Structure formats: structure tokens, C-alpha cells
Amino acid sequence: MSAPHEDFFIGWTDRLPPRDRGFIARVALGFLLAMLLLAFGLARTMDDSGGGSGDWIAGEQTFRGTITGQPYALLHVAPDAAHPQGHAMMLAMVGKYPVVVPPEWEGRGLEVKGWLVRRGALEMVQTTAEPRLVELPAASRAVEKLGRWRITGEICDGQCYAGLMRPGTGIAHRACADFCLQGGVPPVFVATAPVAGSSFLLMGDPSGGPVSAAMYPFVGLRVRLDGEVERRGDMLVFRPDFSTAVLP
Amino acid sequence: MAHAIILAAQVYGGVGGLVAAWFLLWRIERVDPMARGAYAFRPLLIPGLVLLWPLVLWRGLARPAEGREFRAAHARIWVGLSIVLPLLVLGSLALRQNGPIEAPPVRLSAP
Numbered sequence: 385m386s387a388p389h390e391d392f393f394i395g396w397t398d399r400l401p402p403r404d405r406g407f408i409a410r411v412a413l414g415f416l417l418a419m420l421l422l423a424f425g426l427a428r429t430m431d432d433s434g435g436g437s438g439d440w441i442a443g444e445q446t447f448r449g450t451i452t453g454q455p456y457a458l459l460h461v462a463p464d465a466a467h468p469q470g471h472a473m474m475l476a477m478v479g480k481y482p483v484v485v486p487p488e489w490e491g492r493g494l495e496v497k498g499w500l501v502r503r504g505a506l507e508m509v510q511t512t513a514e515p516r517l518v519e520l521p522a523a524s525r526a527v528e529k530l531g532r533w534r535i536t537g538e539i540c541d542g543q544c545y546a547g548l549m550r551p552g553t554g555i556a557h558r559a560c561a562d563f564c565l566q567g568g569v570p571p572v573f574v575a576t577a578p579v580a581g582s583s584f585l586l587m588g589d590p591s592g593g594p595v596s597a598a599m600y601p602f603v604g605l606r607v608r609l610d611g612e613v614e615r616r617g618d619m620l621v622f623r624p625d626f627s628t629a630v631l632p
Numbered sequence: 633m634a635h636a637i638i639l640a641a642q643v644y645g646g647v648g649g650l651v652a653a654w655f656l657l658w659r660i661e662r663v664d665p666m667a668r669g670a671y672a673f674r675p676l677l678i679p680g681l682v683l684l685w686p687l688v689l690w691r692g693l694a695r696p697a698e699g700r701e702f703r704a705a706h707a708r709i710w711v712g713l714s715i716v717l718p719l720l721v722l723g724s725l726a727l728r729q730n731g732p733i734e735a736p737p738v739r740l741s742a743p
Contacts, residue, residue: 429725529743536735555728579737610740632735 436503436547453485455588456570472619482568493520501547537575558604585622598626648682
């Protein structure tokens, strides 16, 4: 039989009463296990953040290609081993600003310097200096019309989705995407299933220019849109009519 | 609209500051007798008081609870939170926007 005082908690003894020790140990262990299970369960419910990332090791790089300005600045680089049909890269300035292409630059050679962010075949150059015109052989900028499509997906900003933010999609990223898009970063429509071989499409307005403000209420949400799709190099461009928008 | 929201937040925060000062300087010792003579912890309560000042005002003006009432209230809150918090976590997981659910694109018309 324990002495009576052993049933009391006495702060300065630095010891728990004997009858409480087992209980506290079981509660602490159970709590620890419950928290581990909760952490594991919550982590399992998270969506895959995707494989986007910046090519930070390569640092600032120089790219040369033919520039087009509509609906957003695209640099069409010459074919190489990885891109036998040529490759279209999105452009945006560091700091969430657009690269503005004057009409007289349209179709001319351009040299840009910046950081490359990449997610699969989607690439964006974050330019760090003013682009400059250079002499390059004329490159094909043919536009292939693919018809009118009904596509379900999400409107993301091309910068974060390509790798600056992870995941860069979803409701949690809505405010950031809105901020980037209002700054002028090219929007990308991420389809839930591939469209003509690609799951992401640069967005534009049916009139030919950048997307109108009608886009903003649907940013970061899963939305179904109807619109024309065209292929520019290896980049698909989606020009949705926002009056057809449906939030499934 | 944005200006109205900011103005409302400023007014709410201003009133919260006044309520926090009143509560910490004059009322806290009547609400919780254990706070008598204890001052160092009081600044730590300011953010919570500013945010929850309507509740503070309601509880601060009510008759102070003592002893068994405190313990009974804590027990009720403990039981309530043990139900509400898991419901909040699981509910938010169940109601959140899920990742892409495949919806194949449909070609409506050829070019």
C-alpha cells in the first residue's frame, strides 16, 4: 500500500503520483498514435502537386526564336531533338507582368533572357531583361484550326502552373492565380482529359486578343467551356466563349 | 466594395481595441478571480479579445461564474469541441473541391 501523499501531484517533486503514471503514459501514447494516423490520413487526401519546377540549376538562360504577340507572347524556337516540330514557349516578366509585343515585332526573331519553368511539355520563360530583336531565319507560324470543343478543366496562370507554385492549381491557389492573371501572366486551361494530345491549352479571346475580364469569376474552379481550339507550333490555344460556362 | 470591407474591419478592430482595454484593465478580475495580481499574461490576450470582442462583451457583462460553474462550462466546451473539431476537419475534406475528375473533351464542330 502506497503512502497517502503519493496520490497527490506535487509540482516540486518532478514526479507524477504512481497511480497516474500508467494512465498518462497510455493517453500520451494513444494521442501520439492518433496524431500520426491523422497526419498520414490527411497527407493521403492531398492531390498530387504535379511535376512542375523551375530550372534553377541552369540559372538565367538565353532563348532565341520567333515571337508572336497574340493572344499572349509566345516564343517559337527552332526544332531540336526534343521538339522535332519546333516548340512554343510562353513568356512573362519576373514580377507577374506580361511581355508586351509591339506590332512591328510580330514574326521577327527575338532573344530573351530569363528563368525557365517547366511542367511536362509546358514551358515558360520568366524574362529578366528587355528582349531584343535578332536576325533569325523565318520560322513557320502556321495556325491549324481544330474546330469548336467543349472542354472541362481549370483556368490557371501559366507561370504558377508551369512550376513556380506547387500545386499551382485548385481552390487553394485561386487568389494567387487571380493575382497573376490580373498582372497579365498568360492563362492556361488545364483540361481534365487531353484535348488533341495536350492537357493544357493557352487561352485567348474569341476576338484574337488576350482573354477578357469575363474569365475572372471562373479562375481556379472546375469549369466547362465551349470554344475554338487551334494549334500554334506545339501549343494549343483555346478561345472560350464564357457565356457557355458551366460549373459542374 | 473593397473600401467598405476595409472600413468595416477598421471599425471592428477599433471597437475591439477599446473592449480589450476595458476587459483587461477593469473586468478580467471579476470574470476570472485567478487573474488577480497577474499582469504579464494579459497582453497575450489582446489579439483574441480584439477579434472576439462581441463575445467578450457579452460574457464580460454577464454575472461572473465561479468554481463549479467554471468546471461545468469547461466540460461542456470540451465535449462540444471534441465533436465539432473532427466534424470540421472531416467535413472540409469531404466538401472540398476535388482534383480533376476526368471529363473527356467533346468536339462540337469541325473547323
